[in-house]
Amino acid sequence: MKNNNFKKTLIAGSLLAALYVTPTLAADNFSGSIKGHVIAGANATVTIKHNEKGIVRTVTADDKGEYSLRKLPVGEYTLTISKLGFEPEIIENLLVTLGGQELSSQLRTGSDVEVISVTGTRQALVDMSTSTSGIVITAQDMARLPIDTSFNSVVLLAPSANATSGSNFGRSPNIGGSSSAENGYYLNGVNITNIRTGLGVVDIPFAAVNQTAVLTGGIAPEFGNALGGIVNAVTKSGTNEFEFGVLLRHDNESLRSRHNDILNRDGSVSNNLSGDKSDFTRVSLTASGPIIKDTLFFYAMYAPQEDSYWNAGTSTVSVGKETSDRYMGKVDWYINDEHSLEFTYINFENEDEWDTHAYDIDKHQKLAQTGKGKATDGGSVAGIKYTGLLSDNVSLDVIAGRVTEIDESDADNDLPGVWSRWGSKTGQSISQHSSSTVTDSEFTRDQLRADLMWDLDEHQLKFGFDFYDTHVDYTSIQNGTGEGGTGSRGWWDLLVATEGNAAVVGVDAGENYIKQRIRNDFSDSHVKSQAFYVQDSWQATDNLVLNLGVRLENFSNELSTGSAYAEVKNQIAPRLQAMYDLTGDGSSKVFATFGRYFQPISANMNITQGGSRHDEHWYFAADQVDADGQAVLGADGSPSRGAQTGYLLAQDSALVSPTSVAHNDLDAMYSDEITLGFETEVFDGDMKASVRLIHRELKSSIEDADLGQVIGDWYEAQGLSRGGSWVVFNPGEGLNVKGDFNSDGNVDHIVLSAEEMGMPEPKREYAAMEFTLKGKATEDLFIDATYTWSHLWGNTAGLVNQNDNQADPGWTVSYDYAGLQDHATGNLPSDRRHVFKLNGYYNLTDDLVLGLVSSMSTGTPINYMGIHPGGVDSCAPGKPWADCPSRTERGNGSAFYDEDGNPRPRGSAGTTEFFTNMDMSLTYTMEMNGNPLQFKGIVYNLFNSDTAVGVNHTGTIGDGTVHNPNWRRATSLQSHRYVSLSVSYQF
Numbered sequence: 001m002k003n004n005n006f007k008k009t010l011i012a013g014s015l016l017a018a019l020y021v022t023p024t025l026a027a028d029n030f031s032g033s034i035k036g037h038v039i040a041g042a043n044a045t046v047t048i049k050h051n052e053k054g055i056v057r058t059v060t061a062d063d064k065g066e067y068s069l070r071k072l073p074v075g076e077y078t079l080t081i082s083k084l085g086f087e088p089e090i091i092e093n094l095l096v097t098l099g100g101q102e103l104s105s106q107l108r109t110g111s112d113v114e115v116i117s118v119t120g121t122r123q124a125l126v127d128m129s130t131s132t133s134g135i136v137i138t139a140q141d142m143a144r145l146p147i148d149t150s151f152n153s154v155v156l157l158a159p160s161a162n163a164t165s166g167s168n169f170g171r172s173p174n175i176g177g178s179s180s181a182e183n184g185y186y187l188n189g190v191n192i193t194n195i196r197t198g199l200g201v202v203d204i205p206f207a208a209v210n211q212t213a214v215l216t217g218g219i220a221p222e223f224g225n226a227l228g229g230i231v232n233a234v235t236k237s238g239t240n241e242f243e244f245g246v247l248l249r250h251d252n253e254s255l256r257s258r259h260n261d262i263l264n265r266d267g268s269v270s271n272n273l274s275g276d277k278s279d280f281t282r283v284s285l286t287a288s289g290p291i292i293k294d295t296l297f298f299y300a301m302y303a304p305q306e307d308s309y310w311n312a313g314t315s316t317v318s319v320g321k322e323t324s325d326r327y328m329g330k331v332d333w334y335i336n337d338e339h340s341l342e343f344t345y346i347n348f349e350n351e352d353e354w355d356t357h358a359y360d361i362d363k364h365q366k367l368a369q370t371g372k373g374k375a376t377d378g379g380s381v382a383g384i385k386y387t388g389l390l391s392d393n394v395s396l397d398v399i400a401g402r403v404t405e406i407d408e409s410d411a412d413n414d415l416p417g418v419w420s421r422w423g424s425k426t427g428q429s430i431s432q433h434s435s436s437t438v439t440d441s442e443f444t445r446d447q448l449r450a451d452l453m454w455d456l457d458e459h460q461l462k463f464g465f466d467f468y469d470t471h472v473d474y475t476s477i478q479n480g481t482g483e484g485g486t487g488s489r490g491w492w493d494l495l496v497a498t499e500g501n502a503a504v505v506g507v508d509a510g511e512n513y514i515k516q517r518i519r520n521d522f523s524d525s526h527v528k529s530q531a532f533y534v535q536d537s538w539q540a541t542d543n544l545v546l547n548l549g550v551r552l553e554n555f556s557n558e559l560s561t562g563s564a565y566a567e568v569k570n571q572i573a574p575r576l577q578a579m580y581d582l583t584g585d586g587s588s589k590v591f592a593t594f595g596r597y598f599q600p601i602s603a604n605m606n607i608t609q610g611g612s613r614h615d616e617h618w619y620f621a622a623d624q625v626d627a628d629g630q631a632v633l634g635a636d637g638s639p640s641r642g643a644q645t646g647y648l649l650a651q652d653s654a655l656v657s658p659t660s661v662a663h664n665d666l667d668a669m670y671s672d673e674i675t676l677g678f679e680t681e682v683f684d685g686d687m688k689a690s691v692r693l694i695h696r697e698l699k700s701s702i703e704d705a706d707l708g709q710v711i712g713d714w715y716e717a718q719g720l721s722r723g724g725s726w727v728v729f730n731p732g733e734g735l736n737v738k739g740d741f742n743s744d745g746n747v748d749h750i751v752l753s754a755e756e757m758g759m760p761e762p763k764r765e766y767a768a769m770e771f772t773l774k775g776k777a778t779e780d781l782f783i784d785a786t787y788t789w790s791h792l793w794g795n796t797a798g799l800v801n802q803n804d805n806q807a808d809p810g811w812t813v814s815y816d817y818a819g820l821q822d823h824a825t826g827n828l829p830s831d832r833r834h835v836f837k838l839n840g841y842y843n844l845t846d847d848l849v850l851g852l853v854s855s856m857s858t859g860t861p862i863n864y865m866g867i868h869p870g871g872v873d874s875c876a877p878g879k880p881w882a883d884c885p886s887r888t889e890r891g892n893g894s895a896f897y898d899e900d901g902n903p904r905p906r907g908s909a910g911t912t913e914f915f916t917n918m919d920m921s922l923t924y925t926m927e928m929n930g931n932p933l934q935f936k937g938i939v940y941n942l943f944n945s946d947t948a949v950g951v952n953h954t955g956t957i958g959d960g961t962v963h964n965p966n967w968r969r970a971t972s973l974q975s976h977r978y979v980s981l982s983v984s985y986q987f
């Protein structure tokens with residue numbers, strides 16, 4: 001008897017170990033998949049049925065009881081495993097999400113039940129097939145949690161994602177130390193990343209999104225063109241039941257708690273926050289159902305919204321209304337069990353119209369109307385996806401799409417923008433312009449990709465390619481009338497001359513002067529990229545899985561003539577993962593990854609560098625001033641000015657040659673990532689805990705620079721007149737360009753070494769430790785808690801720079817002149833040393849759910865910036881940049897020095913305040929006529945915290961020898977508390 005019990009124990013133990021050994025399966029990023037292993041399941045029949053669509057797939061397990069189901073539409077399924085002589089195993093309400101699920105099952109007979117203690121099917125929390133990190137948020141999660149309906153809000157739930165401060169960034173997140181313009185966004189396989197800037201995503205109706213996967217590290221080779229993270233989403237689709245729905249959301253101004261104004265040190269208002277107002281309303285109407293039951297389905301959404309607002313400044317207020325008519329349609333055709341097609345079309349149009357009024361800031365009262373303005377943006381997304389199961393082992397996805405974005409701004413009046421740095425003003429507008437720039441642009445991205453998967457015994461192979469062709473059609477001009485030097489057209493700045501720029505502007509150091517700038521931009525050009533990848537997911541041993549992948553990428557940016565000014569070929573990006581099952585039962589793993597990621601040159605550079613740009617600066621002496629010491633504005637809106645004192649043609653690229661715009665041997669911008677990690681099930685398998693170590697390093701960067709200094713020196717060495725230009729190059733390397741830079745009619749071949757260039761190598765490193773605990777703490781409580789320690793340091797933030805709110809990818813000031821890199825190595829703008837996030841929900845009753853999204857983090861670095869002193873560091877005699885153009889062209893707030901000329905290295909002035917935020921929701925669901933009626937209220941920033949998320953980094957004013965009293969003053973605060981109320985009904 002004893003021996004029999006011992007034997008039973010051995011049998012149970014061996015089956016328990018075998019229960020969790022499942023075959024590896026390469027992740028299916030654009031649909032769902034299931035892999036499984038069935039004890040006693042050799043040649044068992046596995047059938048899966050979509051609960052809502054009725055789609056049925058059937059496969060036969062192999063002689064080891066292993067099976068896989070690919071290309072499954074996301075959603076809930078019923079899975080049945082059957083075999084002659086065994087009781088069938090039925091798994092109901094199995095949720096299939098993007099990527100894939102692992103299942104372990106056991107077939108049993110009546111006599112087996114008392115012998116085998118482990119029965120049934122189990123869905124693994126620890127995925128043994130991949131070490132890609134990230135989260136998946138479903139529509140059900142969105143209903144339970146206090147999340148705004150936007151990709152940005154979903155991304156910020158991920159542990160290594162943080163919001164970027166600055167009004168020009170729109171809360172676009174940065175992931176893993178990369179800038180917020182270095183992420184990629186996909187919807188139904190179509191790349192929907194913002195085309196011009198890469199900052200976030202096109203403005204689709206997010207309520208139509210079904211699931212969103214945020215991939216933050218260890219990313220597979222089918223994704224490229226991004227250094228940060230990948231956001232991959234699929235939309236909702238129709239089912240076998242006709243369903244209709246309405247959702248009404250309203251954010252009322254009376255339920256907002258406005259922050260106090262941001263004041264200058266002298267008590268004057270810098271940022272008027274208390275005078276703003278906003279009422280937001282959105283209606284989402286949906287209809288879906290079968291066109292042909294079990295075969296052809298449709299889903300449609302119409303989601304108009306309106307935002308009525310007051311945007312109050314210190315002397316003007318814009319009173320307007322932004323309306324958006326957004327709609328979406330999707331058709332899914334399951335031709336048969338092996339082949340399907342899906343069609344997606346989304347239109348998003350936004351129109352903003354406003355009246356501009358003079359404004360009494362003390363009374364928060366609008367005065368006489370001074371103008372009107374109108375801007376239109378938006379676009380469309382169109383995509384088609386074919387999915388085919390070509391055999392039992394081979395599957396194929398083919399995706400084609402087009403994304404279009406338009407951006408048109410007009411001005412109702414002819415008043416130009418005027419900004420002042422005279423007296424206590426620090427770049428504030430003193431004009432009543434409706435718009436400072438008039439633009440007309442259209443960006444179109446055509447794309448095609450194919451992904452082939454081939455399952456072998458121990459190997460799952462993936463092959464694919466993607467192709468993008470982005471068309472840039474852009475024009476812009478400053479508002480105003482007339483020409484430069486005589487008319488009002490332009491950007492006008494009231495400035496103070498410094499010793500460094502006095503000669504250029506034509507007045508003595510310390511004197512006030514006026515700058516008029518007119519910049520005409522035009523581009524009709526293309527950006528193209530092609531990539532190929534392959535990956536082998538190899539079950540090397542029972543416990544070890546290796547994902548061995550590589551991606552080959554090519555990029556090119558063209559001028560309006562069609563010639564490529566920047567071309568980078570054959571960039572090899574290995575993507576390697578190793579996962580080891582520590583216990584043999586699938587409950588714990590250790591993993592390691594290595595990945596190389598390339599970032600193409602932004603489409604924005606086709607405007608700023610590869611376009612036809614004519615940029616002129618006129619300088620004038622000061623003239624009449626008002627009681628506040630500011631220039632009197634004339635009837636045409638331009639400032640009163642004296643005689644012209646100087647002129648600068650900053651750029652004239654109407655007839656540039658492709659070899660003169662960029663270094664002819666340009667290397668791609670790329671970074672390497674290494675991760676190590678451990679993940680395990682805890683608390684009886686209801687939760688998982690993990691730790692991940694991350695190191696990312698920028699290996700090469702692409703920047704723009706005004707190389708007039710070093711190119712001019714080359715001309716002088718040849719005995720020729722000086723010349724120079726703005727050039728795209730790789731910092732830390734030499735230069736190879738061909739062009740007529742001194743306008744003498746001859747094309748010159750200029751070759752400079754890295755030493756002659758005098759530019760330091762780019763540096764951006766990110767090191768982090770992530771700790772997570774996620775899962776059901778109880779049957780009613782779900783918790784997702786993360787703590788991240790990280791350090792981000794270097795001398796370049798990447799494509800964009802939040803310190804100066806410059807959301808202009810590839811065109812930041814960091815490498816404009818060598819002097820701007822002196823003492824520029826330190827803690828970078830997005831460095832947050834400690835971040836804690838706690839998200840989750842609690843089922844108070846079956847119908848009432850409490851949701852929470854919260855975060856706490858340390859502040860971001862503060863700089864003390866001034867004017868580069870002459871004769872030191874990069875400006876020392878004998879150095880390539882001895883003439884120190886950074887002093888004349890960038891002035892205050894650009895170099896890491898104080899008013900005494902002493903170095904103030906990047907990030908050495910402390911950090912902003914500790915940041916806390918808590919959002920809370922309450923969701924109540926009831927039945928009305930047998931259908932769900934849901935009420936939801938969300939309070940954002942529950943405690944109305946007003947921590948500064950941006951500060952003034954400019955340490956000096958005037959000629960650079962005077963301390964700026966407004967240094968460290970807040971420039972932006974976290975969003976005020978507001979309440980969003982919604983009600984939805986499905987029938």
